[in-house]
Each structure stands twice: as C-alpha cells, then as structure tokens.
Amino acid sequence: MPLSEKCDQMVIPIQRNGTDPSITNSNDAASPTTNGTAPRRSKSLWLRRCGADLVEVSLIVTSSVVPFSIGLYAQNYGSGEPLNPVLATTYKTIAQTLALPARQNQQVTPATNVLWTAALFAPLALGTWQLYRLGKTGQTLPQRWFGVKVVTTKGTPPGLARVLLREAIGRWGIPVGVAFLIWRYVGGYPSFSVMAVLSGFMLLGEAAIALLSPSRRTLHDRLAKTRVIDAHKTLPIATIGFPPAPPRWLNQTDGNGIHETLPHLAPNSPKESHQLEREPNFYSQAGRGTVKKKTQWQRLRQFWVQNSIPAWLTVSFASLVGLWGSYVGLQIYNQTQANQRALEQLKNQVFIALVKQLSATTTAAPEDRQAAILALGAAKDDPRVVRLLGDLLSQEKNPAAIAAIEQVFVRIGTVGLPELQRLNQSLSQELEKERYDVDAQEYKLVQQRLAVTKVAIANILNLDSNQLNRIDLSRTNLSQSTDIQALFALVLDNMDLSEINFQRARLTGASFEGSRFWGAGKDKHLGTFDDSFADLSGADLQEANLTGAVLNNVSMENTKLIHGILNQANLSQASLTGANLSSAKLIGASLEQANLENASLTGADLTEADLTKANLHAARLARVSAVGTKLESANLRVSDWRGADLSGANLSRAKLESANLSDTRLAGTNFNQAELQGASFRNADLSMADLQGANVAGADFQGAIFALTRALPPDQFIQTQPDISISARVKGVDFTTAKNLDQRQLAYICAQGGRHPRCP
Template sequence: MANPMISKSVSQSSRPKKPKKANIIPLTTRRFMAWTVEITLFIASGLVPYNLGVYVNSHSDIRRVPLNPVLVVTEKVIARPLALPVSYGIRHVAWPTNILWILALLLPTSFSSWQLYLLAKTGSTIPKRWFGVRVVNVAGAAPGLGAVLVREGLGRWTIPVSAAYLLWRYSFTFPNLTLFTSLTILMILAESKGWPVEKQPRSFHDQLAGTYTIDITSTVNHPGEQSTIAQNDGNSPSTQPASSTPSSKNSNFKLFLVGLTSMIAVLSTLIGTQIYIQTQESQRRTEQINSQKFIELLKGLNTNGVTNEDRQRAILALGTIDNQQSIQLLIDLLAKETDPKILNTIQQALINSGFKAIPELNRMNQFLAGELVSLGKSSHSEIRQNQLILTQQVINKILAIHGKIKNIDLSNVQLGGQQSGGKSLFKFVLNNLDLSGIVLKSANLNQANFQDSQFRSVGEDRRWDTYDDVIADLNNVQLKQANLINVNLSRVSMSQSDLSQANLNKANLSYTRLFAANLSSAQLVGTDLRNAILENASLTNADLSNANLTEANLYSARLVRVSAIGTQLAYANLSKTDWQGADLSEAYLDYANLSYANLSSTRLTGTSLRSANLENANLRDADLSRADLREANVAGADFQGTILFVGKQNPADQFVETPDIGSQNASIKGVDFSKAKNLDQQQLAFICTQGGLHSRCP
C-alpha cells in the first residue's frame, strides 16, 4: 500500500514562511513514550481505587457487607484463564471497599474508551499530543472508530496477548504470572516493530487497520521512520493507492480451501450425527434390558413361598442393575425390613450400587431424621432411630469403600453421632480419605472422625492454588466434637459452621473462610491458620498455642480466655477483637492491627508487639512485663492498672529465692505515650526512665 499523500496549499503571502523546527527525538522513541504513558495512566486508574479499597478494608473500623456480586463474577472470570485461586463462599468487606473496587473496574474502562474516542476522531490521544504523534488513514485524516477498534483492539492487544497466553499456558512457565507478563510485553514490542525485512517497517496493528503513524511536529520526512508524508504543490491532487487485482492462481487456491473446509464440515456433521444416534440406541437397549431384569427380580421378591436365601440373592442382584428403580426399591426395603440378615443383604446391595445410591439415601436419611424429631420419645421413635442408623451406615460405607469422592451432594444429611443410654450407636468415620469436592452444606457431622483426610485437591492442571482446585463445601456444617486432626481444609468455605470442642490440632486451615464460625473450646494447637478469614468468629476458651495466624483476619472475633501461648499473629487484623482474660504469653503480634481491641486482664508477658497498632485498645489490668512495644502505636490506649514492669521483691518478704531470669520490664524505648489514657505516676516514671515519650517527662 502506498504512503498517504497530503496536499500542501500554496502560500498566498509574499513573505516566505519560517520552516517548522523538527523534533530532535526520533518518532519511534516518542511513540514508545506516548504508549508507556497511556498504559501507566490506564493501570493507575485501576490500581489507585483498588489499593484504597484494600487499605480501608484492612485498617478501618467500618461495617462489613457482602462483596458485590459484580466483583464476585469478575474475580472468577479473571481467575480461570490466569490460573489464580478462586475465593469460595460469601466474602464480607467494608462497605466503602465495594464502591472503591467497583471504581477500579469502571475507571480503566472509561479512560480507555475516552482515549479510543479521541484517537478515532482526532488521530491522537492526550499522551500522543504531548509527544507530537498522530495516527492517520491513507487519506491523511483521522482514522475513524472502525479502524481504531481494529488497530487497538485486534492488532495491538488481542493478537499479541493471545499469542503470549498460548505460549505461556502450554509451556513449562505456567502458571508463573511474572513470566506471562514478560512474554506479553515482548510480544507487544515485537508487534510494534513490524517486519524487519521492509525498507520502512510499519507496526503490525497499523498494517492491519490501514493506518499510519506520523510526526505532527515536522513536515520533513525522516529516514528510517515508518511513515512519511509526501508533499505536492497545491494544484496536484492527492495520489490514491492503486488496488491490485488478485491473480487467478490465488483465487483458485482460495476456492479450493473453501471447498475443502465445507467438505470437512459436512463429513464431521454426518459422522457426529451417526455416533449420537448409535449412542442413544445403545443406551435405550441397555435401559430396556435393565428394566426387564428389574421386573423379573421384583416378581421373585413378591412371590409367596420364597425362601430367605432366594430373597437375598434377588436383593444382591438388584444392587448390580444400573436402574434407578432398583435403588429406590432397596432403600424402601431398608426402611421396612426387620430381619437382620435381610437388612445386611440390603446394605451390601446398596454399597455395591456405589455413588448413584447416595441421592436416594440422603432423601431417606433426612425423612427419617425429621420423623424422629416429630415423634419425640414415643414407642415408634426407637424404630425410626434404627432405620436412620441403617441409612447412616450405608452412606458411611459407600464413601469409605468407593475411594475418591467428587461432586457428591450430601447437603442437610444427618450423620451425627447417635447415642442411647450413654452407649454410642453410630459414629461417622472417614479417616485418611480424599473428600475434595464433596458438598456437606448444613450437614450434621457431630462427633465425626476425619483424621488425616483432605477436603481439597488439585484440579486437571495438577497444580495447587489455581482456578480448578477441587474444594469441598462445608458452609453451615455442624462438626461439634469432631476429630479433624491433621486435616487439610485449606481454602475450604466453612462460614457459620459449628466447630465447638472440635480437635483441629495440626490441621491446615490456611485461607479457610470461617466467617461467623463457632470454634469455642476447640483445640487448635499448631494449626496453620495463615490468611484465614475469622471475622465475627467465636473462639472462646479455644487453645491456639503455637498456631500460625499470620495475616489472618479476625475482625470483631471473640477470643475470651483463649490460650495463645507462642502463637504467630504477625500482620493479623485483630481490630475490635475481645481477648479478655486470654493468655498471649510469648506470642508474636508484630505489625498486628489491635485497634479498639479488648485486652483487659490478658497475659502478654514476653509478647512481641513491635510496630503493632494498639490505638484505642483496652489494656486495663493486662500484664505486659517483658513485652516488646517498640515502635507500637498506643494512642488512645487505656493503661489503667496495666503492668509494665515487675518491682523487685523485698528479700525479707521472699520465702523462696527465685533465680534471676533477666529484665522483667517491658521494652518501650521510643514509644510515644502522650495520647495514652489513665497512666498512673509509677507508669509515668517507668516510661520516662526507660526511654518512652510523654509530655510530662522532664
């Protein structure tokens, strides 16, 4: 295609015009600088409100609301192609965060739309004007909206980013996002250079859209630049590029390709239709055979004079038929039969049926549990309880025997422990199993045993922490007194679940969502709770000794009388938490947010609180001896009765001599206590002598 020709009008003035001074910076460099500014403004328009939202959500004492559904959908759309972990369950954020994150979506979209409009109508965006760069069509005019969409949407972004994504997705670099970003930048830069074999290379996106990038600061052609403007006198019209006629050879080749593609499409349709018809016919025949077998076995069960052995053989045969009617019949028999031998045979038949029996078993299980509640302590309640236990046992055995469990829905199932007269009648046990993908929403699993099991596994890409990880759903589940030792519950959604008195020692609960969960009196010794969501959760009397809660979110959680000896709580959000009477000895709370926290009567001996935010915290009667408060923010904190140091005991009053274990004083050097509340004279004297800051210090 020929370069655009822009006619120059003949000057009517007798005085010659002063020639326009050329820009000393090459056009290629200025184009790159303009593009860099455009990308920077685009990214900044999204990052600024997003980071403000993160700051407000982490540091503000503001009412929490569910995450906006638009943001939830956007997160999932972005997570899948980039192999990012998807957040499950309902997330709660500060209400301004919802607004700021919506702006983080709208502002980049609005900014890019505005820039594209300017480029289409004037040939320049704001940064391009700053650097003297303009985009024109073959006639030397603004390119128009259609050409701009092809140039920017298809040529500059879609093609190079898609090529980079395919190389990244199907190579050893997946899922490293840094390498994907680097590969994308390289593709965009390579596309902008054009074909190096050309004398005057044009960017691929310019060639695709039929546009040219010119220097508006000069009318002189610069050698080596990709676009030039040929000048004619005022009487000569602009030369239009001549269109070339395609050769007959190319036309024949195109016709051949079209014909070949059409033939392949027709053959594929015919073959696919034939395969579909044969598959449907095969399924229909199988269903007919199974129905005939079911009818024959049903007649054998209902015939008078049939022995128990014959009935047992017929029942076992029902378990081998791939027919939903046979499963329904077996479950009905399970609820009606009283002969122990026949009941065992029915259980075995249902176990042989496998996972396809689970939906009907769950239905019967819930029906019997409801009946048991309505009957109370009547004469029929014991019968219903025995029938309920039978369904529980069958479900337990199917899950334990048939291995890896995925997409099994046991919502609202009643599998809690059954006791009578202090004797355990049933306990749900699934030790050391892969339960990832199972749905146990609102299920009753009290006293269940899941030791060493995992509720999360890798997906098809065989990589952890990507979009296709298989994760169980345990929202609103009841797990009172459950055994969850060494269980993998990472990233599982367990919002509003009841885990009171459960044993979660050494379990993996990193990134787990435990919003408003009940963990009262739970055992969490050595548990991994990094980045866990525990907003509004109850952990009263729980044991968190040596647990790792780094960067966990415990906003407004209740931790009264918790044992957290040696617990890692660095960078955790502990705003508005209630720790009254808790033991945090030797815990690590560096950079933690404890604003408005209730730490009254807590034991904080030897605790590291370096750079912690204790603004407006309640530290009344707390023991801070040997605590490290350096660089902490204690503005507005209440220190009434707080122990900052341990005075030396009079030897005459000391019955047994205790060894000297070093300084018992809190480390407060450089800490500003000017805005702290209720400091007594002894505390002030200690602050002033130990390097603390206060307006009343001499």
C-alpha cells in the same frame, strides 16, 4: 512569481499505475548519503514514539491502580459486604481466563466496592477517550505531548474503525493472544508471572519489527495501513496518482465531432501493435478481472463430457448405492432397537419377579427373601432398584434383611447416595419423635435402620473415593453413635473430599485426619479458578478430628467445632464467620487471612498458630492459650481476650482498637506499630512486652504491670528498682491520652523514655 516556478516547488509526481505514493517529508526524502541529518531525525521520532506509548500505558494503569489501592486500604475500616455483581462477574471471567485463584464469599467494605468499581471503569473510559482522539485527530494526548501523529498512507486521520484494527487487534490482540496460547498449551500454565513475561516479549517483538523495516512501520501499522510521522514538520502536498494520458488517436475526430477509433489503421498492423504496446489503455486495464479457477464440480463435469459418460448412467449408479446404504442402515437400526426392547423386557420380568418375592404378602422364607434382596444388586443400572431398596429399608424389620439391603446399596455405589440421603434425613426425624415414645422396640429398630444408612454412605465414600464428584450430603446425619444396637463412627482419613457438600451435616466425632477439602479442578492445578471446595457451613463437627486437614478457602460459616482437633490443619483464607471453636485444639494450625469475625474461640489452644492478617473482629477469645502465636497485621478490633495467655505472641501492626485484654498475660508480646486505641489492659502483665511505635491513645492501663520487681529477701525492707531485663519497652510511646496510669506506672514510663505531660 511565474506559474512554472510555483509548479516546480510542488511535489506532485505523476504515476502511471494509479496508486497513491507514501507520504514523505521533502527533507526526509533526501538520501542518507546526501543529508546526514536524516538518520538522526528517524531515531528521534522513534524515541518520541516509544515515550508516547509508555506514557499512554502508564496513564491507563495508573487510573486503575490508584482507586484499587485506596479501596484495598479501605478494607481495614468498616463492615463487610459481598462484592457487587459487576465486580464479582468481572473477577470470575478474568480468573477463568488467567487461572487466578477463586475467591469464596469475599467480603469488602462499601467504600472498597465503590473504589474497585471505579478501578474497573476508569481505564475503560480513559482508553475509549484516547482511541476516539486517535481516530479523529491522529493523536492521543501523550502523542500530542511528544509531537508524533498517526496517519493513513493518504495523510488523513485513521478513523475509528482503523484505530480499533490497529490497537485492539494488531498492537495488543495478536501479541497477547499468541503469548496466551503458548502459555496455556505449550508451557508455563498456571503461573501468571510466566504469562506476563511472555506477553512482554511478544509486545516488544511486535514493536521491534519496525527496526527491520526501512519505513519504520510496526506490525499494527502495516495491518491498519497507517504510519507514524513527525507532527511538527510541514508535509508536502499529497502526491496523487493520475491515470496515463490517452493516446492521441483516441482524441481524433472527424469533421462532425465524432471520435475516430483508428479508422486509418489496418487491423493488426505493425503501427497499431506498437501504439498499443507503448500507450496501453488504462481504463480497459482497470476493468479487467482475474480469471476464476474452475470448481471441483466444473472439472468433474468437463471430465464427463470429454469421456462421453452418459449422465443417466452416473445418476442411476449413485441412486443404487444410496438405496443399498439406506436399506443396510435401516436393518441395523431395527435390529438394535429390537435387542434393546428384548433386554428391557427381560429386565422388567426379572424386576417384577423380585418385587413379587419381596412383597409384604409373600410367604417366602427369610433366606429366600434375603437372597432376593441380594439379587437386586445385579440390576443396579435400573433406577427403580434404588427406590425399591429405600422402600424396603424403611419397612424391613428382619436384621438379616436390613444387612442385605446395606450390602446392595454399597454394591450400587454413588448412584444410591441420593436415596440414602433421603432415608437418612427421614429416619433422623423419626428417631427424634420415637425418643419420647414408650415403644423401646420401635426406637431400636429405627436406630438400626439409621445406622444402616450411615454405614452404607461411609462405605460408598471409602470404596468409590475416585468417583466423588459433586456429592450432596447436606443435612445428613453421620454423627458418631456409641449405642450397642447401632455402633458407628465416620472415618474418612487421607481422602479427597473437595467435591462433597456437607452443609449443615451432623459429623460429630468424625475423623478426617489428613483429608483434603480443597482440590484441583479439571486443569489439575491447585490455586486456579476451577478449584473445588467442600462446603462445611453450618456443619456439626464437635469433637471431630481434623489433624493435618487441608481446609484452604473452605466455607465454614457457623460451623460447630467445639472440642475439635485441628492441630497442624491448614485453614488459610477459610471463612469461619460465626464459627464455634470453643476448647478446640489449633496447635500449629495455619489461619493466615482466615475470616473469624464474630467467631468463638473461648478456651481454645492457639499455641504457635499462624493468624497473620486474619480477621478476628469481635471474636471471643477468653482464656485462649496463644503462646508464640503469629498475629501480625491481624484485625482484632473489639475482640475479647480476657484471661488469655499471649506470652511471646507477635501482634506487630495488629489492629486492636477497643479490644479487651484485661487480666491477660502479655509477657514478651510484640505490640510494635500496633493500633491499641481504646484497648483495655486492666491488670494485664506487660512485662517484657514491646510497645514501641504502638498507638495507645485512650487505652486503659489500670493495674497493668509494666515491670516485675525481684522478690525481697526476708531481712531487706528497701524496695529495689524494677529489673530492666523483664520490663516493657515503651521508649518513644506517647501515653498522653492513656487512661488510669498510676504514679508507679508513670515513673516507669518516664524512666524508660516514654512520653507523658507529667514526665520531667
């Protein structure tokens, strides 16, 4: 083939601007009017590109969802442990960003910890691998399947840096970032669903930009200077932009081989001008730069020169202004410091005078001493006053002076709470020692001082209820006192106590009716990461009134709530591990997803309470009244319900493996789909109970009542059949491995459609 014909087949347009042309297919380069297949090819490429993107996202999501779901299922088996630090930190970061609810002391199984860690790192590893392939080859695995490829405008693979710019910033960062700003500061916060919808619209909008562009390039392609092409089509030879040929006169030489630079043309001749306009020097143009703009200082200097303003005059004026400003500022500073020193000196003089008047060696009258104590309230900003009041209270014996100290503490407010807490703890310890001493007068005096700290703390909490931020009352004694010398009862009804630490505090007989122990944080929205929660772990709340209290997500591990009143209280997702709620009243209370593992509820009243998905593993519930209680999907493994009344309770899908339900009343109880392996139903009343779909393998039914028979009239001696309307529903239930079934029970099971090898 002649060389001229080969050159004719090569697409190498020569450009004079030195830039690279866009890579196109020779077939695609045809005009739509001359080649009717071009629009269909573009549409097919666009659909395959969308399909590849969808598969990419699906693979990454699946790599996280599958291990997460398995880990969620594994939560039902095994003992609990805290989230590992990686998961805890990751969840905290995501929760802070997306305003998700905070999880307090979340417990998971070891298998869940491992699987959720895999769910965190699997999409990261898969995404990194896909980005690496995209940078090196121009194709991820789904893009290879769909026959699309990402290249630069020069036809080469994009490289890692360009891929990160394209994917992390252009494709995801900008659309999701804009959606986040709109959601956070314009509207929708803190609803995560609104954020998800906004992100979806932004991602679709970013991709839809390609539909408005003739080159079908999205925003992230334009940002990274890439394009998506059909990987199955042969590309033409890359076009190259060559510089224009130099003018002929540039190649002219004299006889010695030296180039002549227009020696034959006169300067500024018409021929030269025409030659330069027709064939501009490409290389000289490439080296030209843009004219820099003058800076503000350069323009000011030019003004000085043009207007003949001497430089020394300007510098002198600026120096005078600077000296005058410095002098005025120094005088103001000196005067401020002098005023502060005078004020501090006056405070010191007043404080010293009051200390002298309150010293133990003074001979001042009781009235003057009481007046001096009250005068300390005027200096409440002085931190020494708080400590002085504490020292006075620990030594004062005059009841009137002790009452005055209490008034000053209340006037000072929350600033005095740390000192009151310290005094309260020390006086409580002293009271325990004095209890066994014979000095009754000293015991009453300590008791009175302790009562003063209790009353002062209670009054401060009530009067400064809007300033209760991060208050520490741990190990504080605020228990009810009925002694005539120190009557006290803590009443904090209908208050926001969400930022108070009551850990191991003594709150016996306290009233918190309608109070909130869970509150909104700085964002003023409940259910977000910055919510505040009171800490009641280890607290003594015996006989406390918490009717209608809001205790969601509150930490109450090992808390004593014996004889407590929690009717209609909201304890959903609260942590009550090891808590003692014996004889407590929880009528209508909400305990959804609450953790009551190893808790004691002996004799408690759970009538119509909601314990859906609650964790009552190994809980003690003997003699509990749980009539109409909701226990769907609850974890009741190894729990003890002996003598309890569960009439009408809903235990569908509950996990009752190895639970003890001996001597319980289960009339009308719903056990549908429940796990009852190894459970004990000895002497239990199962009349009208629904056992359909339940797993009773290994369950013990010795003496259990499946159906009640009607009482016989005095003159009737023939036994009647059980009343079906008050009989247990056992149709389809497999009793093959059930234990201790007698003949009467087997006859009933077989008659009602149950399954057993002895059934005919």
